[in-house]
Amino acid sequence: MELSPEDVRKDKGKIIPNDFVIYLQFEDFCQVCNPHKTEISDLCPVCVKELGPDIICSWECVKAITDVHTFPSLEQGRKLLSGVSDERYNELLKRELKFNTDYYRIVDPTQLELEPDEEEKKQEMFEMGF
Numbered sequence: 001m002e003l004s005p006e007d008v009r010k011d012k013g014k015i016i017p018n019d020f021v022i023y024l025q026f027e028d029f030c031q032v033c034n035p036h037k038t039e040i041s042d043l044c045p046v047c048v049k050e051l052g053p054d055i056i057c058s059w060e061c062v063k064a065i066t067d068v069h070t071f072p073s074l075e076q077g078r079k080l081l082s083g084v085s086d087e088r089y090n091e092l093l094k095r096e097l098k099f100n101t102d103y104y105r106i107v108d109p110t111q112l113e114l115e116p117d118e119e120e121k122k123q124e125m126f127e128m129g130f
Contacts, residue, residue, distance in 0.1 A: 032044040040059050048056065072080060074093075081089060 029050065030044060030047050033042075033047050040056060040063060043051070043056075051059075078089065081092075084092075
C-alpha cells in the first residue's frame with residue numbers, strides 16, 4: 001500500500017486499514033554526543049560537520065527563545081481563556097494528559113517483541129524500502 005500525507009489530505013474519504021503499521025527505526029549517529037543532554041555548543045566535531053552551520057544556527061536560535069520564555073501563571077492563563085466558563089476551566093485544569101504507549105514509545109531493539117506475522121510484515125516492508 002502506498003500512502004502519503006498529501007493523498008490523505010486530498011482524498012478525505014481514504015480509508016487506512018486498522019492493521020496498518022509503520023516501523024521507524026532510528027540508530028544513534030554519534031557515540032559521543034547524547035541527543036538529550038549534550039548542549040549545542042558542546043557537540044563533537046563529527047556532529048557539527050554533519051549538522052552544518054545553518055542547522056546549528058537554527059537550533060541555537062530556538063534554544064535562545066526557549067531559554068527566555070516564561071510560561072503564563074494560572075491567572076494569566078485564565079485571561080488567555082477568556083469566555084471559558086469557570087466550570088469548564090476547572091475541568092481542563094483537572095484533566096490528566098493522556099499518552100498512549102501503544103502508539104508512541106522508544107524501545108531498545110531487544111525490547112521489541114513481535115508476533116511471527118508482524119515480524120514477516122516488518123521484514124517485507126524493510127525489503128521494499130519502507
